[in-house]
Amino acid sequence: MNKVIEGIAYVLGDDVDTDQIIPAEHLVYSLSDPEERKNYGKFALSGVPAEKAGLPKGNTLFTENGQSDSKYSIIIGGRNFGCGSSREHAPACMEIAGVRAVIAESYARIFYRNSVDGGFFIPFESVARMVEEIKTGDTLVIDLNASTLTNSSSDKIYELKSLGEVIEIIEAGNIFEYARKKGMIPSV
Amino acid sequence: MGMTITEKILAAHACKESVRPGDNIWVDVDVLMTHDVCGPGTFAIFKKQFGENAKVWDRDKVVIIPDHFIFTKDTHANRNIDILRQFVKEQSLPHYFDVGTDRYKGVCHLALAQEGFNRPGEVLFGTDSHTSTSGAFGMFSTGIGNTDAAFILGTGKLWVKVPESMCFEFTGKFPEHVMAKDVILNVIGDIGVDGATYRAMEWRGDAIMSLSMEERMTLCNMAIEAGGKNGIIEADDVTMDYVRQRTDAPYKIYKSDDDAGYFFKKTYNASEMEPIVAKPHSPDNKAKVSDCVDVRLDRAYIGSCTGGKLTDFIAAARLLKGKKVKIDTFIVPATREVEQDLHKEKIGNETLVDIFKNAGAYLGDPSCAACLGGPKDTFGRAADNQVVVSTTNRNFPGRMGSKQSHVYLASPYTAAASALTGHITNPAEFIYN
Secondary structure, three states, X not given: OOOEEEEEEEEOOOOOEHHHHOXXXXXXXXXXXXXXXXXXXXXXXXXXOHHHOOOOOOOOOOOOOOOOOXXXXXXXXXXXXXXXXXXXXXXXXXXXXXXXXXXEOOXXXXXXXXXXXXXXXXXXXXXXXXXXXXXXXXXXEEEOOOOEEEEOXXXXXXXXXXXXXXXXHHHHOOHHHHHHHOOOOOXX | OEOOHHHHHHHHHOOOOOOOOOOEEEEEOOEEEEOOOOHHHHHHHHHHHHOOOOOOOOHHHEEEOOOOOOOOOOHHHHHHXXXXXXXXXXXXXXXXXXXXXXXXXXXXXXXXXXXXXXXXXOEEEEOOHHHHHHHHHOOEEEEOOHHHHHHHHHHOEEXXXXXXXEEEEEEOOOOOOOOHHHHHHHHHHXXXXXXXXXXXXXXXXXXXXXXXXXXXXXXXXXXXXXXXXXXXXXXXXXXXXXXHOOOOOOOOOOOOOOOEOOOEEEEEEHHHOOOEEEOOOOOOXXXXXXXXXXXXXXEEEEEHHHHOXXXXXXXXXXXXXXXXXXXEEEEEOOEHHHHHHHHXXXXXXEEHHHXXXXXXXXXXXXXXXXXXXXXXOOOOOOOOOOEEEEOOOOOOXXXXXXXXXXXXXXXXXXXXXXXXXXXXXXXXXXXOO
């Protein structure tokens, strides 16, 4: 596991639901076909209302029209990130677009679990609220050893909560690798 | 200290004497349900992790109910149904309810109940957040993603953090014009969309136990809209009557101990409940119907796992009988069984189907339909900046198909009353006159 994650911030607000992360009409593409799955990157976060897309200014596309990669690899969110449906397409579409970490004040349970068990990215929780301070486009550095987030654009440092008991699954990569380490399931 | 129903069921499925909230345990799974949106992804992960020729842990415990994107020309959506068929064939799975056949059911959460897969005391996981619905049968049920579902397919187990329980007690008698939907919207408004995150929502009290299974399902269905892990109601005679008509399988009834620990307890007086809507764009944006009568509507939608059951349509038909709707009104039975019942159930001499047709409503085929927007050709899908009153469960931005639309969540009574006037309307005006 990388001990430092560096990337450009894309900032969202509270209660970002999974219909905003990936609208249901797009849940039809294959997640395993290497070409078809790129559609998920293309439509990642496409349901976020324009005024809330990339705070504080809004009206900032997460992926440019027609592109499946985003230049933003760290998502900053508020409370209850990922609420709503159980669709694993939500963390998957963000990973496909290039997201490597989400840092939010709190998460909806299924989204958090999917992110960890599927090994899409690390869902960090922040101690303080950041969505009014960090701006979309800021350069951020996450230090896993120190449990901190540094905003290189403002030189401000934020404390991250401990990953707690899920750290073992995150370090293993996903729930399958974790279960293999524990001898619960055989290697393929 | 004693245990809650949720704790007792989880302990029994982890082969433990007792568990406490916060414990991480591995539980044995009784039923895994998946559908057309999450089945294909689940099967791909299962094959990748357990091998191309791996077999599921127990054929009899896997239930596959296509229901989301069914009546559409979308080629990707139709391809996904073919993937379900292929997997069912490879694995010889008995519990598959194929599209275009007599076995097709419709919305998975009601189909699980109607086909006898909801049994008190069991543990059921589904690749759909509204899997919490099954908790109405005194069982533990919750939604999971493709990865966890694939893990269950291969092992029959899943890790669970034992949730703290919250107790919502309703005593007395609900007014005639108040439905379970009003009750759950009221509670979500009280505690917020993350008010029950990671927690069990347990419903108790004589007012709750006076409700039909359908109404109890509505309460548990929307636990997820408060962030809840599961909703649960102790099984009683009403539950057993429903279950015994649909399955001979054994079940076990668990009851919460008197000294069980709860994170939160609140007692409501049922007689004080009123019709409630959730205003755009969040299920906790609570308002009394009587405070929203100025809201002009473009359409009404009555359907989904939340508001498309027979009791929901009996309520709507009671108000629509002999009248004409003023706005486009969409009727979508959750399942084939409900659809068939609309042809049998009568108010006076008129079947529900005739009541809806004569009122000028449009009838759709059983599926999730426009509850979650879906492909462009989905029946009832919201367009442009329409204002919709809907018996569904979510009014997130764009949820019903258009980012510009405004959705008011309401009970079937309120939706029907509003369809007759063209603005948000208190059903009491029709019920008591």
